[in-house]
Amino acid sequence: MIHHPILRTFAVTALAVALLAPAPSAAITPEERGLEIARERDRRDLGFSDFTAELVMTLRNSHGEQSVRSLSSSTLEQETDGDKSLVVFDSPKDIDGTALLTFSHKTGDDDQWLYLPALKRVKRISSSNKSGPFVGSEFAYEDISSQEVEEYTYKYLRDDQLDGRDVFVIEQYPTDPKSGYTRQIVWLDQDEYRVWKVDFHDRKDAPLKTLTYSGYQQYLDKHWRPDRMEMVNHQTGKSTVLDWTAYTFRTGLQDADFNRATLARAR
């Protein structure tokens, strides 16, 4: 599930691309308009085929104490289903070589296997823990998993400005009852459909977390990825920063690079 975040948002869907026209007709409801924007955002990242990247996670508590994790990730796009991904931890050193293989699905739970290098054991694990924290961070599993358009319903709120950019503001509502959120408010720019900010509301609809993206770069003249994502938890004062480096697209990864055997030898 870990794979690429929110970045890789909203995967494949029906190519309802015809609706892409920027001018919504007066007849369209806010829900339809929200879905339209989500689909367009998804469509604009189609066809990346695969990419690898390095990630450093910096976790801070309310006293400013920090701990760091580093990992590398590989992601393979699937035409008719959610993506496949492989994540390998490099630090902290006691989990060096621990690896997670995920086959995400558009609907239903993902398939996940964990590799524990000390035991040399590949373990199929439950993936129904959507709202739990990923390696002690402020990112929940559902925040970092491959996101599919089908996983939410939508509502367009308004056009606005954020840091001098023209943005759409939409609300999305998780369809999975196991989600830790009632809703998320998403700011994405009108030019490139890049997400700049997300406000998360918990199950009681209280403001929980804010995620901000920065340092977007474009790869293959098409795919935008941020260099940094910062999640702040308003209820605990904790935060987690993800710093992405070494994005490489179309590395030639295939389905054969994502199975229990490659999981056990990943480093």
Add this chain to the structure above:
Amino acid sequence: MPTSIARPSRERADRAPSLAKLLAVAASSLLPLPGAAAIEVGGYAALEGRVFAEDPSFAGQSDDAVVSLVIEPELYRESDDGDSSFLFKPFARIDSVDSDRTHFDVRELYWRRSAPAWELLIGVSKVFWGVTESQHLVDIVNQTDLIENPDGEDKLGQPMVKLSLIRDWGIVDVFALPGFRERTFPGVEGRLRAPLPVADDPIYESSAEDTHLDWAVRWSHVLGPLDIGISHFSGTSREPRLILDPTFAPSKAAPAEPNGGVARGGLSPGSALLPLYEQIDQTGLDLQGTFGSWLLKLEAISRSGQLDRFAATTAGFEYTFWGVFDSNIDLGAVVEHLWDERGERGPSPFQDDLFVGSRLAFNDTQDTQILAGAILDRESDANLFLIEASRRLGSSWVIEAELRGFSGLPPTDPLAALRTDDYFQVSIQRHF
């Protein structure tokens, strides 16, 4: 019964150099990695203390607290394309009490070549088969390094040639296993042992002794929510039967107990137990179904070669409550039934037992975890219990504590000898 029991030759020392030879061969395999990247160094060192709640039961056992130093470095190198790799992982423990527990092992030392559809590994390595938590019936390739911990989870490196075929219909691993590793047992001074120490002088059914070539094969596959593995092993049993040393007790040259259980009581001083390693065939099945928060698990084996053919199973489930107490803590409940066809007269202490355990994962930045469990004998008052806790300190230290106890063991229980060996252990590890 084995028809011919080969006496152990006493030239074990002559065979010892084979390890050194193996090391040399593998070290030279560092060379054939064209365009290899720099060597990555990792591993850990640990300081461990273990105290026992009661005085020892048997002559020769030390009453002292145990202090141990462990080191397990790791050297890894791979070719630039990542298709070839080399790993060397030695292990050493220095123990303040038990000279047998001071030991060295090559956990891994191999060269591996991988391609999308196959993988070849030559050298010393470790594999794990299975899905259950309370015991690992199916897992048979590696010998247990029992002197490390009575839970048997630690394994000795096994020399092997392993070929894996990775296909749409599953993964097939074929193993040729030259060279047998003897199980390690606590020495005379050590706790957690039978009334008699196990002599360093095994008996083999095969005249090839510890050079018998063993074979194993396993097919594993994923079918939707099911992970399935079917395996077969043919060769020297990793699990010995313990018999009285005929040198010391000539009248008892036969196994101390017909079922091969640990001998107890009425033994002349100075006698010892000898491990008897027979030739066996074992077929195994491991199956896990993953349904939401439920994991349903089954391991089953059928083994021939040690008296009558027998079957044994572990079956149960794990259910996880996510985010309990309105926190980030996950609580996993594990229940498994352990069954052995040989019943109470067999050597397995788990002939009809229930394992009940819980796992608390705090999901905090320090990865705090607590595992508590008990194995309850359904036919007696025998209980084994265990609490393990671990937590990371800073970025490269880990502290672990372990409490293990044995209660209500009737004198006939295969683990009866451990009844005064409840212990508490703390270890601090530095990872690098």
